[in-house]
Amino acid sequence: MNERTDLTELRDLFADKAHPTADRLAPARTALLAEARTKRRPRARVAGLRRLMLAGGLVAAMTAGVIAVQTFKPAAPASAAEVLRLAAEAAIATPWPEPRDDQYLHYEQIAESRPEKGVPDPGPRRINGEFWDSVDGSRPRLSWGKPSKSRPHRGRGEYKELATRCPGHDRLTYADLRGWPTDQEQLRHKLAEHGKEMVLKKDTATQIWRALGVLAHPMPPKLQAAIFKIAATLPGIETEELTDATGKTGIAVTRVDDRGRESFIFDKTSYVFLGGQELAPGLGREVWSVTRPQITDELPAWSKSLKPGGCV
Amino acid sequence: MPLSTTLSDAALVERSWRDPEDFALLFDRHAGHIHRYVARRLGDDTADDVVSETFLTAFRQRRDYDTARLGALPWLYGIATNFIRRHQRTEIHRYKAYSKMGVLPDADDSAEQALERASAHAVRRPLAQALASLKARDRDVLLLVAWADLTYEEVANALSIPIGTVRSRLNRARAIVRNALGSTDPTTEQTS
Numbered sequence: 188m189n190e191r192t193d194l195t196e197l198r199d200l201f202a203d204k205a206h207p208t209a210d211r212l213a214p215a216r217t218a219l220l221a222e223a224r225t226k227r228r229p230r231a232r233v234a235g236l237r238r239l240m241l242a243g244g245l246v247a248a249m250t251a252g253v254i255a256v257q258t259f260k261p262a263a264p265a266s267a268a269e270v271l272r273l274a275a276e277a278a279i280a281t282p283w284p285e286p287r288d289d290q291y292l293h294y295e296q297i298a299e300s301r302p303e304k305g306v307p308d309p310g311p312r313r314i315n316g317e318f319w320d321s322v323d324g325s326r327p328r329l330s331w332g333k334p335s336k337s338r339p340h341r342g343r344g345e346y347k348e349l350a351t352r353c354p355g356h357d358r359l360t361y362a363d364l365r366g367w368p369t370d371q372e373q374l375r376h377k378l379a380e381h382g383k384e385m386v387l388k389k390d391t392a393t394q395i396w397r398a399l400g401v402l403a404h405p406m407p408p409k410l411q412a413a414i415f416k417i418a419a420t421l422p423g424i425e426t427e428e429l430t431d432a433t434g435k436t437g438i439a440v441t442r443v444d445d446r447g448r449e450s451f452i453f454d455k456t457s458y459v460f461l462g463g464q465e466l467a468p469g470l471g472r473e474v475w476s477v478t479r480p481q482i483t484d485e486l487p488a489w490s491k492s493l494k495p496g497g498c499v
Numbered sequence: 500m501p502l503s504t505t506l507s508d509a510a511l512v513e514r515s516w517r518d519p520e521d522f523a524l525l526f527d528r529h530a531g532h533i534h535r536y537v538a539r540r541l542g543d544d545t546a547d548d549v550v551s552e553t554f555l556t557a558f559r560q561r562r563d564y565d566t567a568r569l570g571a572l573p574w575l576y577g578i579a580t581n582f583i584r585r586h587q588r589t590e591i592h593r594y595k596a597y598s599k600m601g602v603l604p605d606a607d608d609s610a611e612q613a614l615e616r617a618s619a620h621a622v623r624r625p626l627a628q629a630l631a632s633l634k635a636r637d638r639d640v641l642l643l644v645a646w647a648d649l650t651y652e653e654v655a656n657a658l659s660i661p662i663g664t665v666r667s668r669l670n671r672a673r674a675i676v677r678n679a680l681g682s683t684d685p686t687t688e689q690t691s
Contacts, residue, residue: 192680193673193677194644194673197626197641197642197676198645198646199623200539200623200626200627200630201539201603202539204535204538205535206532206535207530207531207534207538207543207546211534212530212534212550215526215530215547215550215551215554216523216526216527216530218551219522219523219526219554219555219558220523222555222558223519223520223522223523224519314567316567330567332567332568346567346568346656347652348568348569348652350570493650494650
């Protein structure tokens with residue numbers, strides 16, 4: 188009996204067992220819903236899923252409760268619009284060879300939750316991930332999650348996985364973003380459309396601001412610069428000093444809306460984009476950072492042993 | 500586009516932290532797979548209970564879910580495995596009954612169908628006997644690979660054991676299965 192045959196025979200054993208009908212599963216579903224309804228709380232706002240999807244799953248744990256007022260350091264000297272203008276210049280200052288569709292963008296991303304006073308603590312979570320994104324999304328995305336040993340998060344440890352892009356999934360690829368306009372008016376319209384799905388509030392400035400989470404994706408520097416320029420024109424932006432997920436202190440541009448306080452953090456001297464922070468009442472604080480991607484033709488050799496998983 | 504088709508499992512779990520009823524979307528997505536897997540091991544009636552307990556437990560533990568893992572199936576299989584172990588005697592009884600009769604005790608076939616199936620599947624009886632003889636922990640690993648189609652890494656995560664342990668348990672279980680199958684295969688005897 189060869190090595191393949193034993194598993195093949197085993198896979199066939201009782202394989203005629205049919206999938207259960209919806210009627211069969213109904214009592215279990217009802218029991219689940221009954222329990223879920225006892226835990227239901229008033230819906231305060233649109234769930235903050237955006238970061239999760241943007242960060243490819245590297246999302247910090249959020250929890251319920253009342254959040255204490257956060258104390259920020261005094262605002263940095265430059266105006267928010269000036270910071271964003273300098274960030275736009277910094278974005279295009281470094282040469283950027285445009286990647287081909289069949290290449291990958293390799294970058295690092297860190298996400299961390301920082302529980303606040305009054306919020307039940309789900310345990311500190313910090314995940315450092317490396318990603319290899321297919322430029323056009325046609326090939327599997329490689330993720331390598333490396334939880335901090337000094338600050339382990341709940342759940343499971345290191346993981347490496349290959350995932351394809353689900354048909355119809357709205358996760359943006361670099362190729363998608365390359366198709367976005369860099370003309371200010373057209374891009375403003377595009378961002379507002381993108382942000383509409385994320386906010387209850389309907390004013391265009393809030394929609395655009397919330398669409399800026401797209402900055403967590405690798406994107407052409409020209410587009411990033413154009414986005415910063417549009418952000419600079421939004422009302423209600425202010426500067427403050429914040430620490431990014433790597434622990435580096437930077438200058439942040441912050442705006443407050445009905446979902447909370449969202450900030451984008453820049454290096455204090457070079458104005459290179461470092462990452463962001465979202466502070467949502469009752470849910471805690473999530474900080475994330477992203478490195479400038481490198482272009483590569485192939486996935487690392489160790490990924491060849493990975494079996495492609497499901498789609499994301 | 501409905502949420503159930505656009506969001507990853509991790510996103511659904513995270514969403515359920517705030518909107519608990521959204522966990523039902525995860526149920527809709529995976530309960531069928533979990534039920535079929537458990538039913539192959541324990542039969543439909545016990546599978547009904549195990550699936551219910553699995554999703555209630557998963558729901559209660561949803562805040563511990565590592566959202567860096569986009570797919571929740573290994574996590575759910577891990578929880579289901581813990582409940583399956585509570586029915587170990589039932590499981591072994593089923594395999595032994597199949598190995599003797601060629602028919603599962605809870606099969607709802609007519610007598611004629613059962614006999615036909617028993618004849619067709621005679622070669623699989625030693626396989627069922629081998630499953631009955633395995634240590635529970637080895638059987639869990641083997642069936643998560645063979646029936647749930649999990650990778651070694653996913654099995655390690657599902658059972659919270661090192662991947663090396665997955666390999667050693669799987670090797671041990673497969674050696675027993677191969678031995679059981681080999682003993683019924685005259686071709687193997689001639690060529691070995």
